[in-house]
Amino acid sequence: MKTIQVAAGIIIHDDKILITRRAPKENFAGRWEFPGGKIEPNEMPEDCLVREIKEELNIDVLVDRFCAEITYDYGNLIVHLMTYYCRIIGGEIHISVHDAYKWADVKDLLKYDFLPADVPIIKKVMEEYAGKN
Known part of the structure; x- marks a missing residue:
């Protein structure tokens, strides 16, 4: 089974988080996600995140710190997801x-x-946020 490496950003501003919805032609169309994308060979997850967010959202981000790492089996694909606060x-x-x-x-x-x-x-993210308020 194919495994892909993905980096995603938890972009926080004024107690809100930026989320994006997958377009109709994409797999999982209409579902929400954190912005990011596939990590290229020999690319660091943080560099991937900066590149993907610039490509997809036209914004520049600073990667602050690691959030979490998840491996999820979608049946026909395994996603290894690394997330960072940005x-x-x-x-x-x-x-x-x-x-x-x-x-x-x-x-x-x-x-x-x-x-x-x-x-x-x-x-x-919700647990960490609740702990700060």
Whole structure:
């Protein structure tokens, strides 16, 4: 079975997190996810994240710190997902591969129809956020 390495960003601003929705032509169309993408051979996850977010959202991010790592079996594909907290340092959001984006309240994240691999990440983010407030 094929395994892909993916990096995703938990981009927080004013107690909200940037989430993106997969476009109709994509696998899992209509599902929400954290922005990011496939890690290229010999690429560091943090570098992948900066590159993918620039390509997909037209913004520059600074990767702050590691959040969590998940391996999820979708049946026909295994995704090894590494997530990092990030912040926007430049640019204005313009989506190119997603059909929508939203700044969601941390406490409301589980109300969105996320990809299954993202759910454990959401729970960790919510726990960490609750511990700071």
